[in-house]
Structures are given as C-alpha cells and as structure tokens.
Amino acid sequence: MFQAMLLGPLVSMSGKRQMGNLLVKPSKKDLMEMSYYLEAGEIVxxxxxxxxxxxxxxxxxxxxxxxxxxxxxxxxxx
Structure with a gap:
C-alpha cells in the first residue's frame, strides 16, 4: 500500500490513469450523515x-x- 501511495502521482503524470490517495478519519457526524443517506436509499x-x-x-x-x-x-x- 505504501508503494502505491508513492507511485500513484507518478502514474497519474505519465499515464492515462488518474490515481489519488484517500485518507479519511471519519467523525461521528460524518457517519451519522452517511447512515441517513443509506437508510433513505439516496446512496446505494x-x-x-x-x-x-x-x-x-x-x-x-x-x-x-x-x-x-x-x-x-x-x-x-x-
């Protein structure tokens, strides 16, 4: 995984694929909001x-x- 984090930007610059990093530490508020959208069927x-x-x-x-x-x-x- 660490290697992919380092090589991702290089692949994005040199190839047709776009790679990025997504490091998230969800908060209780974020999880509650996600739960709302899942239960409402807005996110499937x-x-x-x-x-x-x-x-x-x-x-x-x-x-x-x-x-x-x-x-x-x-x-x-x-």
Missing amino acids: PVIDRIYPLSKLPEAIAYLEEGHAQGKVIISMDE
Missing part, C-alpha cells in the same frame, strides 16, 4: 458478486481480471 452500494470464503481464490482471480463493476464481497457463510 453496488455489489458485483458475493463469494463464500471457500472460493476466495476465484474471487481474487475475478478481481484481477479487472471486470468488476462494483464491490466483490467475501461472505463468511457457506
């Missing part, structure tokens, strides 16, 4: 796929393909 998380823990290698392979259109969830339930 995008879940691409859900894999059971036993299929973790498949989930990682799917992520590495670069086709995920949302979050890939690893479920502890079988």
